Amino acid sequence: MLLDEPGRPLRAAELPVPEPADDQVLVRVLACGVCRTDLHIRDGEVTPSGTGGGEVTPSGTGGGYPITPGHQIVGERQDTGAVVGIPWLGWTCGVCRYCTTGRENLCDRARFTGLDVPGGFAEWTVADPRFCLPLPAEVAADPIAAAPLLCAGLIGHRTYRFAGDAERIGIYGFGAAAHLVCQVAVHEGRRVYAFTSPGDEEAQAFARELGAVWAGGSDEAPPDELDAALIFAPVGPLVPAALRAVAKGGSVVCGGIHMSDIPSFPYADLWGERVIRSVANLTREDGASFLEAARAAGVRTRTTSYALDEAERALEDLRHGRLEGAAVLTI
Numbered sequence: 080m081l082l083d084e085p086g087r088p089l090r091a092a093e094l095p096v097p098e099p100a101d102d103q104v105l106v107r108v109l110a111c112g113v114c115r116t117d118l119h120i121r122d123g124e125v126t127p128s129g130t131g132g133g134e135v136t137p138s139g140t141g142g143g144y145p146i147t148p149g150h151q152i153v154g155e156r157q158d159t160g161a162v163v164g165i166p167w168l169g170w171t172c173g174v175c176r177y178c179t180t181g182r183e184n185l186c187d188r189a190r191f192t193g194l195d196v197p198g199g200f201a202e203w204t205v206a207d208p209r210f211c212l213p214l215p216a217e218v219a220a221d222p223i224a225a226a227p228l229l230c231a232g233l234i235g236h237r238t239y240r241f242a243g244d245a246e247r248i249g250i251y252g253f254g255a256a257a258h259l260v261c262q263v264a265v266h267e268g269r270r271v272y273a274f275t276s277p278g279d280e281e282a283q284a285f286a287r288e289l290g291a292v293w294a295g296g297s298d299e300a301p302p303d304e305l306d307a308a309l310i311f312a313p314v315g316p317l318v319p320a321a322l323r324a325v326a327k328g329g330s331v332v333c334g335g336i337h338m339s340d341i342p343s344f345p346y347a348d349l350w351g352e353r354v355i356r357s358v359a360n361l362t363r364e365d366g367a368s369f370l371e372a373a374r375a376a377g378v379r380t381r382t383t384s385y386a387l388d389e390a391e392r393a394l395e396d397l398r399h400g401r402l403e404g405a406a407v408l409t410i
């Protein structure tokens with residue numbers, strides 16, 4: 080499935096099986112999750128990094144359109160036969176100040192799967208094996224259930240970890256990431272407050288089913304002060320709203336790659352050592368850490384499946400909140 084240019088519907092195309100470069104492996108895609116970031120790429124709100132500069136560059140990246148999106152890939156490596164997970168972080172330089180200090184998610188020259196390097200809305204793809212996450216056998220056994228773990232789960236978990244030891248956690252936007260984070264948080268004894276689009280009673284019931292102590296519209300005040308708020312909806316006005324809901328010393332953590340503008344707010348709302356921060360991408364360590372937390376919590380994914388050539392429909396369903404849990408393309 081190709082994105083020829085931003086704003087155009089994805090198009091089905093017949094292409095030759097890709098040739099892996101020396102530092103890549105060929106992967107047969109089994110399933111690929113559909114993420115809100117794919118929708119931002121489709122709409123041109125997130126664009127390729129370009130070819131960049133420097134000595135160290137990844138193979139086979141043109142940094143332009145057409146793009147094959149998809150960065151929650153469960154696939155079979157053709158060199159080893161192992162079923163692996165291919166996440167958003169597709170390549171890093173390994174030598175910059177971020178890469179050498181455990182912060183490869185911030186690498187200046189990072190390349191992202193399904194944006195700068197080929198993604199998983201396809202039958203075949205290529206990947207740098209250093210960025211293929213090993214999957215536990217029980218996870219690899221169900222590619223459809225595993226796919227949403229690779230971004231919704233992984234970046235959701237990175238977002239959750241920035242909440243520190245917060246006991247009362249608000250989650251704004253109860254989609255793919257939230258439904259996984261909620262299960263880990265409840266398992267760890269936190270109290271989860273779920274905020275959905277006003278009137279979305281289905282999503283609120285889903286949140287309660289997963290252990291949230293309270294679920295309501297994002298226009299409602301929670302019954303208790305929060306110690307942290309995680310924002311997964313791409314809606315800037317939620318930031319000051321969440322800030323007003325958190326107690327002194329609390330954090331508002333923005334988990335998405337793109338958000339509409341944040342309206343101004345009085346300094347008094349930030350006062351009391353409240354914190355606002357973003358979460359950028361993921362590290363490979365996040366992958367290992369999340370898969371372990373998900374195993375410990377017995378996390379189950381709720382998925383809605385689509386055929387590969389229904390990718391555009393999956394994106395539109397995601398845009399309009401017409402699905403519960405996570406969308407997955409089955410290949």
Ligand SMILES: [Zn+2]
Binds near residue numbers: 175176177186187188
């Ligand atoms: Zn780097």
Ligand SMILES: [Zn+2]
Binds near residue numbers: 114116231
């Ligand atoms: Zn994603």
